[in-house]
Amino acid sequence: MPTGVAIRDPREQLFEAAERVLLRDGPNALTTRAVTAEAGCANGVLHRHFADFDAFLAELVRDRIARISRQGAALHAAAGTGAVAGHLANALTDLFESVALAIVALIIFRDGLRARLRQSTPAAERDLGRIAADADIGTLAATLVGAAHLLFAGRDGAPPEPEAVSKMVTTVIGSAAL
Numbered sequence: 001m002p003t004g005v006a007i008r009d010p011r012e013q014l015f016e017a018a019e020r021v022l023l024r025d026g027p028n029a030l031t032t033r034a035v036t037a038e039a040g041c042a043n044g045v046l047h048r049h050f051a052d053f054d055a056f057l058a059e060l061v062r063d064r065i066a067r068i069s070r071q072g073a074a075l076h077a078a079a080g081t082g083a084v085a086g087h088l089a090n091a092l093t094d095l096f097e098s099v100a101l102a103i104v105a106l107i108i109f110r111d112g113l114r115a116r117l118r119q120s121t122p123a124a125e126r127d128l129g130r131i132a133a134d135a136d137i138g139t140l141a142a143t144l145v146g147a148a149h150l151l152f153a154g155r156d157g158a159p160p161e162p163e164a165v166s167k168m169v170t171t172v173i174g175s176a177a178l
Contacts, residue, residue, distance in 0.1 A: 010049055013039050014045070015064075017036070018038075018060055021035055023099060023102050027102070060103075061103060068095060071095070076124050079130075080124075092144060096148050101149070101153065129178065130177065130178055135176035140176060147168050151164065
């Protein structure tokens with residue numbers, strides 16, 4: 001690799017390269033060499049910005065969780081408008097069409113990530129009286145994420161139809177939606 005070439009934003013360039021490798025070749029293909037080759041830089045660039053490859057992966061996950069959190073904030077802001085099932089179906093579609101689905105294999109063991117995924121808009125909708133007061137939000141959120149994962153996983157490049165996502169969400173939230 002050439003040296004002395006300026007890199008615009010090394011962290012983001014490496015993160016984007018890791019996403020491309022992950023989406024194209026899967027989680028087993030994520031290596032320092034694969035990421036830096038995809039980014040067009042030397043291995044040392046990654047190690048200059050991260051203690052090791054695991055630190056890089058952890059920071060990649062944190063960065064992408066922040067993106068998901070921003071999407072969650074937008075979903076939270078939409079609470080009280082439109083249909084609860086529609087908002088949840090759209091949010092799950094956005095989530096599972098992104099790189100998030102591809103990194104599940106890397107982060108499934110991370111307690112912090114699972115806790116974040118359980119924090120969901122149904123709580124805001126419950127506060128507005130659109131979800132039953134006694135609804136178990138943690139279980140609903142975990143069930144939605146798991147059911148969406150199964151719905152989106154194993155597809156041959158085509159996401160499920162919006163009607164299928166809506167049906168799944170409606171079924172999961174069932175009588176909890178008022």
